[in-house]
Amino acid sequence: MDNSSLLFGVMSGTSLDGIDIVLINQNSKTIKIIEFLQIPFNINIKKEFLALHTEQHSDLKRSIHLSLLHAKITAKGINNILKKYKLNTKDIKCIGYHGQTIRHHPQSGYSIQLGNANLLAELTNITVVSDFRNRDIVAGGQGAPLVPAFHNEYFFKRNKNRIIINIGGISNITYLPDNKKIIGFDCGPGNILLDHWIKIQRNKNFDNLGKWSKSGKLIEDLLFKFKKDLFFKKLPPKSTGRELFNIDWLNKFSINDYSPQDVQRTLLELTAVTINEAIQTFCPNFEEIYVCGGGSKNKFLIERIKEITGIGINTTDKLNIPSQQVEAIAFAWLAKKCIQKQYNNSPSITGSSGPRILGTIHYS
Ligand SMILES: Nc1ncnc2c1ncn2[C@@H]1O[C@H](COP(=O)(O)OP(=O)(O)OP(=O)(O)O)[C@@H](O)[C@H]1O
Ligand SMILES: [Mg+2]
Incomplete structure (x- = not known):
């Protein structure tokens, strides 16, 4: 049976x-990328989203406005791709629409992603799957990370x-050992x-290629203080976001006492060493490391991870999925599973009490 389908994945x-938008032709064995589009947020939209991240600015009106705007921007991108490839909306199985996270509080039972999936379905005439995290959370899980299941499907060897x-x-890290005891x-x-x-x-x-970080000196005692945060000590399953690692978190460390580039250098080291600790503690006998996401373009960061782990690092491009597209493709894949009524969570990773079908369907 040919199970191939055209899918959109949308991740912000x-x-x-x-907003990253990808159009793929996917079947159980392969993924063919047809188009990938990155629509940067302008400064005002970014500011509005940032304002919503703080509890003081918990503004319902602004949330609704941004949800509608997010859907409109996404729909425009999708409709342009459809036009470019002369595709009929009937040819597309679904859109996996993650939305913009403004709160992630699994311990309190919720995670909020802005983005109006109803409007996106209306503007594109394509079935939209959204709200991937909450079902896993109410089943006792972290609702994150959700991509390890996708990594397992396409990157396991x-x-x-x-x-x-x-x-x-x-x-976030996914370990795909030969014994299939996947960790993430x-x-x-x-x-x-x-x-x-x-x-x-x-x-x-952002710090292009990590050049500014590289110009600074590592401040060992500051790194030591950063690393004391209890999140780093916690055992998995665990997930985090802007609600913890934000400007208030940074301000706890009197960072203005140091030279700015040295702080940048130390923050880069924090990213590298916490990744390394995750590897050394939870990935026994690892043999290969592949990176994806925007950080894989930070040359100095990748150099540091290479030095600390002592192993060569490739991007997922080597595994035939471009490093900047993995997340968007993963949400297209998760959406298709939802439509097909297949379990798409990973209880062993998120800690939820069992298999669930993640996503809410908004039919075309
Ligand atoms: N050339 C570059 N040099 C250094 N850093 C870069 C470069 N390009 C992108 N980045 C970093 O990557 C970030 C974007 O990465 P990405 O889109 O993967 O993150 P994200 O949107 O938070 O995704 P997700 O939460 O799904 O993992 C930028 O904010 C920037 O910090
Ligand atoms: Mg991004």
Whole structure:
């Protein structure tokens, strides 16, 4: 049976850099990428989303407005792709629409992603699957990370103990050992604090290739203090986000007492060492490391992870899925599973009490 389908995946991650849209032709063995589009958020939208991340600015009106806007931007991108490839909406099975996380509180029973899936279905005339995290959370899980199941499907290799590291706003790890005892969890901040600091200090959105970090000196005692955060000590299952690793978190450490580039260098080291600790503690006998997400473009960060782990690092491009597209493709895949009424969570990773079908369907 040919199970191939055209799917859209839409991801906008914690970095708040914008919306990634991918169109794929997927069957159980292969994924063919037809188009990939990154729509950056303009400064005002980013500011609005950032404001919503703090409890003080918990504004219902703003949330509703941003949800509608997020769907409109996404629909425009999708409709342009459909036009470019002369595709009929009937040819598309579904859109996996993650939305923009503004709260992730699994311990309190919820995770909120903004993005109006009803409007997206209306504007594209395609079935939309959204709200992937909450079912896992109410079943006792973290609702994150959800991508390890996808990594397992497309990156697992017999006789190889493989690690996949996604470095987005937050970094998360998936271990795919030959014995199939898959492990996955959030390691800690990926780019989020690096982005914050360079924005405040140099008004740049990110540290291109890690050049500014590289110009600074590592502050050992500051790194030691950063690492004391209880999140790093917690055993998996665990997940985190902007509600923990944010500007308030940074301000606890009197960072203004140090030179700005040294702080940047130390934040980069924090990302590298917390990834390394996750590897050394939970990935016995690992043999290969592949990275994806925006952090894989941070040359100095990858150099540091290489040095600390002592092993060569490739991007997932080597495994035929471009490093910047993995997350969006994963949500297309999760959505298709939802439509097909197949379990798509990973209880052993998120800690939920059993298999569930994640996602809410909004028919075309
Ligand atoms: N050339 C580059 N040099 C250094 N860092 C980069 C570069 N390009 C992107 N980045 C970093 O990658 C980030 C975006 O990564 P990505 O889109 O994977 O994160 P995300 O949207 O938070 O995703 P997710 O939460 O799904 O993992 C940027 O904010 C920036 O910090
Ligand atoms: Mg992104």
